Amino acid sequence: MTVERSIIPIHYNLKIVPCPITFSFLGKCSIEVCIAEPTYGITINAKELNIQKATARDHLTEYSVTATSVSYHVEDESITLEFPEMLHIGTSWILEIAYIGLINDKLSGFYRSVYTDADNNVQ
Numbered sequence: 001m002t003v004e005r006s007i008i009p010i011h012y013n014l015k016i017v018p019c020p021i022t023f024s025f026l027g028k029c030s031i032e033v034c035i036a037e038p039t040y041g042i043t044i045n046a047k048e049l050n051i052q053k054a055t056a057r058d059h060l061t062e063y064s065v066t067a068t069s070v071s072y073h074v075e076d077e078s079i080t081l082e083f084p085e086m087l088h089i090g091t092s093w094i095l096e097i098a099y100i101g102l103i104n105d106k107l108s109g110f111y112r113s114v115y116t117d118a119d120n121n122v123q
Helices: none
Strands: 007-019 024-035 039-045 049-058 064-066 069-073 078-087 092-102
Touching: 007 039, 024 039, 049 078, 064 078, 078 092
Parallel strands: none
Antiparallel strands: 007 024, 024 092, 039 078, 049 064, 049 092, 069 078
């Protein structure tokens, strides 16, 4: 989800591949957004993610631009993707983001947990 009101999410497509051995996961998301005001940066909600690559692609022309920096805002649980060129209004953009995340034990986000079954086995 985006933080700014000038970036309106239209459609999400997520792919998450967990690795239970390392308690991590690989993720890819594609978010179609409508941009109401020209911008060089997009801030989205994210917690404990390591962004590998982020691009913005104009849905109509297929023109693509790769983010040159990612700012992590731990307290706000968000990140800002900065692009070297302005993303213009009037068309929808597809944000494509590849990332690595943690499968944590904090009952927040993508998390792991354990329980004891009827036979007293920890699962």
